[in-house]
Every structure is written in structure tokens, then in C-alpha cells.
Amino acid sequence: MLFSSAIFLFAFLPVVVLVYYLLPKRCAAARNIFLTAVSLLFYAWGEPRFVFVMLLVIVLSWFFARKIEMTAGTLKKTLLAVAVGADLTVLFIFKYIGFFTENLNHLPFVQLPVPQITLPIGISFFTFQAISYVVDVYRGHVAQKSLWDVMLYIAFFPQLIAGPIVRYSDFADQIRNRQESLQKLAKGGYRFALGLGKKVILSNNLAYVADAAFSSVGNLSLSMAWLGAIGYSLQLYFDFSGYSDMAIGLGQMFGFRFLENFNYPFISRSITELWRRWHISLGSWFRDYVYIPLGGSRVKTKHRLYLNIFVVWLLTGAWHGAKWTYIAWGMMYFVLLCAERILGWSGKKTWYSWLYTIYFFVAGNVVFRSENVTGAIKYLLAMFNIHTSGLTDAKAVYYFAEYIPFLIMGIVAAMPIAVWLRSRTGRFKEVINRLYPIWCAAVFLVALSFVVKGGYNPFIYFDF
Structure with missing residues (x-):
């Protein structure tokens, strides 16, 4: 769904804004869950199957960040490397494996089938945000206990498909502590x-x-x-x-x-x-x-x-x-x-x-x-x-x-x-x-x- 499409401007956005502000202001968790749900719907609008790719990245990042926060020493660095490696592996498979295979086939005696994989929209943006999350937790920021909150950070629909790339260190406090107003x-x-x-x-x-x-x-x-x-x-x-x-x-x-x-x-x-x-x-x-x-x-x-x-x-x-x-x-x-x-x-x-x-x-x-x-x-x-x-x-x-x-x-x-x-x-x-x-x-x-x-x-x- 494009921001510049009729469905977004005349249906999705007005409904989301209306429902969001109808939810009681004191129910911050409910508002966050609502934004997370509509963000997943926004991403699924064009290619529903790719939501599962993004959810995989989110779940892996949430899991490893919790483990990193509770660990110290060499194991902590190992967990960070595994978490970043997992995110980059997903990015490589969907974005680069075809290009990599095509170029390998220029070598003598190499003839591999070139995978034809459709590129999930915005994958470079949401994988970089996932990496930002686990790295910032490694550097001392508090990991989110709620999987829904991590989903909101990575999948929030305004910046999901085209950025800007929002770092977790800039977003963390806003998940639970932000001030909405008519102004x-x-x-x-x-x-x-x-x-x-x-x-x-x-x-x-x-x-x-x-x-x-x-x-x-x-x-x-x-x-x-x-x-x-x-x-x-x-x-x-x-x-x-x-x-x-x-x-x-x-x-x-x-x-x-x-x-x-x-x-x-x-x-x-x-x-x-x-x-x-x-x-x-x-x-x-x-x-x-x-x-x-x-x-x-x-x-x-x-x-x-x-x-x-x-x-x-x-x-x-x-x-x-x-x-x-x-x-x-x-x-x-x-x-x-x-x-x-x-x-x-x-x-x-x-x-x-x-x-x-x-x-x-x-x-x-x-x-x-x-x-x-x-x-x-x-x-x-x-x-x-x-x-x-x-x-x-x-x-x-x-x-x-x-x-x-x-x-x-x-x-x-x-x-x-x-x-x-x-x-x-x-x-x-x-x-x-x-x-x-x-x-x-x-x-x-x-x-x-x-x-x-x-x-x-x-x-x-x-x-x-």
C-alpha cells in the first residue's frame, strides 16, 4: 500500500487515526497493540506472505535481545553475532542470493541454478532496524519484554517501507512514553x-x-x-x-x-x-x-x-x-x-x-x-x-x-x-x-x- 494511493488516503489513514484517538489515552498498551496490528495489515496489503518474513526477523530479534540483556562476557558477544548474522542471512537470501549465484556462474565449471525469489518490500529498512535493536540492547539499552512492542518498533507503518531508518535508541522511550495532542x-x-x-x-x-x-x-x-x-x-x-x-x-x-x-x-x-x-x-x-x-x-x-x-x-x-x-x-x-x-x-x-x-x-x-x-x-x-x-x-x-x-x-x-x-x-x-x-x-x-x-x-x- 502506497501513501500516495487512494485506498491509503481515503480509507486506511482516516480509519486508523479515528480509532486510535477514540481509544482512551490512558490505555497506552491498547493504542500500541492497535498500531502494531494495523501496521501488519498495511504491510500485508500487497503481498501477505512476506509478513511472515518480517515476523521471523522480529521474533528472532526480540528473542536474542532478551538473551543478550541477561548475559555477559564472551557469550554476550556470541549472541550478538548470531542475532546480527540471522538478520543478515534473511536479507541475503531474499535480496542477494540470485545476484551472487549469477556471478558465481561466470567462473569456470560452475553452473548453478539461479533462484528466482521475489524481494519483500522494505526488507533493507526493517532488517537494519532489527539490527539496530539488538546492537543497542547489547550497548546497554533496556530490551523490550513485550514482543508486541518490538513489533511496533520494527513494523510501524509510517517508516516501514521507505524509512527513515529509526534507531531503537531514538524510539525506545516513545513506545510507552509519548504525548499525543491535536496540535x-x-x-x-x-x-x-x-x-x-x-x-x-x-x-x-x-x-x-x-x-x-x-x-x-x-x-x-x-x-x-x-x-x-x-x-x-x-x-x-x-x-x-x-x-x-x-x-x-x-x-x-x-x-x-x-x-x-x-x-x-x-x-x-x-x-x-x-x-x-x-x-x-x-x-x-x-x-x-x-x-x-x-x-x-x-x-x-x-x-x-x-x-x-x-x-x-x-x-x-x-x-x-x-x-x-x-x-x-x-x-x-x-x-x-x-x-x-x-x-x-x-x-x-x-x-x-x-x-x-x-x-x-x-x-x-x-x-x-x-x-x-x-x-x-x-x-x-x-x-x-x-x-x-x-x-x-x-x-x-x-x-x-x-x-x-x-x-x-x-x-x-x-x-x-x-x-x-x-x-x-x-x-x-x-x-x-x-x-x-x-x-x-x-x-x-x-x-x-x-x-x-x-x-x-x-x-x-x-x-x-
Whole structure:
């Protein structure tokens, strides 16, 4: 079930909010059980059988966390390793075993059958949250005695299929101790409305431009190559940040606070800054659960430092999917981040550092979007007018003319103009704050019109 679907907007969400607030506020356990039950229903809507995969991960994590909390010494570390290994095994079987087998078959005298396994939606998100749970318990956080509470943490529907990745250390106290209010309900609704607008109005329409370009690799003009690359970069941003906004807003409607997942990445002036602003929850997860345990930057040699960065970005690329393009994308960022450290560019704040950051971000998205490495190379060459059909063509003219309003709106919305306006003092700030609910309502109504009308509604992060 998509947040941007009619069934969610007109049936699931209104019923869930209504029933939740009808339950007595003093019955926190009943409200938690209700949210857990509807979250499982939400996940089961498309593929009911995959609920059992998620339940397996939840039960294993709950069981091992309880054992870890009651154990000490070497056995405690062993239990942690087994718990994390079990979660990663489930992820490997469903997401990577086919890719792994295909590549093994390139070796001499190896010919194994390639398993055809359907990927459960959001498996990378809920397995990472399960790992966060057992690791945080190992580090001293109190394990949940109630299996239902662990289910609520891992399966909570706002962040289940597209994040942000919520760490147990940030969520634990909110399970039993949170404050719901009509004010929070309204603020969450405003945030949800803006996220829905990002997804339905901007991302879905920019997808037409991106798809037209990436389906024509090998026959692109220079202008169409750039139009498609920029269109896809904006599509990806509004797809994922829109879902993150909706998730944060939904969480707030039920009294939960999720950390921000995007912070205007298009204003970044270094690759280092970009990854502090883009998919913040994933970057911080790898920092706290992989990079720092490996030694982080507090290591004796530069070689070990670069090895740690390499491991993080190899895993980051692989996390996104079982394709060589994702690995290549991760390695590109590994090289860029190391280069910035060596050259001392990570702190640069100039217009040309912004240009190179945006260029590599857009180029990286080309690799990310391409079906294979060969296709990515062909597309990148076209962006330098190599092996193109010319500077421009009829397709580029058509898509530019047809979708220029969405491109302009996308570029404007990707900049922190609204933040700047709301930071103003005096009566101007007062007027902006009063207009904010009206603006959110207008965006929501326009987005609803797109939903009711139907049309193209892709969701990039379903693959992860």
C-alpha cells in the first residue's frame, strides 16, 4: 500500500487515526497493540506472505535481545553475532542470493541454478532496524519484554517501507512514553501534506522526463541527456524526501518523533556535506554501526582510515540493491570522499565546490538509475556530447516544453527558500506562519486531484 494511493488516503489513514484517538489515552498498551496490528495489515496489503518474513526477523530479534540483556562476557558477544548474522542471512537470501549465484556462474565449471525469489518490500529498512535493536540492547539499552512492542518498533507503518531508518535508541522511550495532542496531529498532517505534494505533484511528473531519457540510451542528444539526468535527480529527491516527510508527519500524528532524513542536499558544497544532508538516517546508521566500530577516523594509519571508508561505501552501495551499478555508485563516492580528505576540500565553501558537488551528484544518479554499467557509461558519455544524436532533438524540445513547470517548481522546492521565509522576524514571519496551514491544505488538495485522476505513480524505494 502506497501513501500516495487512494485506498491509503481515503480509507486506511482516516480509519486508523479515528480509532486510535477514540481509544482512551490512558490505555497506552491498547493504542500500541492497535498500531502494531494495523501496521501488519498495511504491510500485508500487497503481498501477505512476506509478513511472515518480517515476523521471523522480529521474533528472532526480540528473542536474542532478551538473551543478550541477561548475559555477559564472551557469550554476550556470541549472541550478538548470531542475532546480527540471522538478520543478515534473511536479507541475503531474499535480496542477494540470485545476484551472487549469477556471478558465481561466470567462473569456470560452475553452473548453478539461479533462484528466482521475489524481494519483500522494505526488507533493507526493517532488517537494519532489527539490527539496530539488538546492537543497542547489547550497548546497554533496556530490551523490550513485550514482543508486541518490538513489533511496533520494527513494523510501524509510517517508516516501514521507505524509512527513515529509526534507531531503537531514538524510539525506545516513545513506545510507552509519548504525548499525543491535536496540535501534534495538525502539525503531522501539514508535514504529510507537503510530502504528498512532493511525491505526487513533482516526483511522479518528473519521472516521465527521466524515463524518456533512460529508455533511449544510445540514441540521446546532449540536451536530452542532461534533461533526463537532472529530471531523475529531482525525481529521486522528491520521491524519497516526500516519503520521508510523510513518514515523519504520520509519526507525529500518533505522538512519535522521527529524526529528519533530508536537509536540502542541493545546497551542499562538498561531497562530505552532501552525505550529511542526503538520506541522513542511512549515513548515520553506517557511521554508528559500521564505521565507528571499525575504528572510524581514530586509527593509526591513513590506509586503515581509507579501508574503513571503503567498507562503508561498499556496503552502502550493496544496501541499495543487488546490481553492479549500485556497487559502482558506492565506489564512486568512496573515491570522491577520500579525494576530498586528501586534498582538504571537505570544508570548501565556494561556488565552484558547489558546481563539482552537484555535477558528481547528478552523474552518480545516472549510474544509480542505469540498468547496467555499460548503459551508465554510454549515458555519461552523452552528457559530454560523445556518441550523441546531436546537441538537441525533437524529444528534448518536447519534454522540456511539456515539463518545464515541474522542473522549475522542483528546483525552487529543492532550495531552502521556505525555511528562509519562515525565519524572518516581525509581522512578516507572523503572516508566513498564518499562511502555512492554508498552503499545506492547497498542496494537499492539488495532490489529491492527481491521485484521484490516477496516472503514473512509481516508487523508487520499493526496490530497497
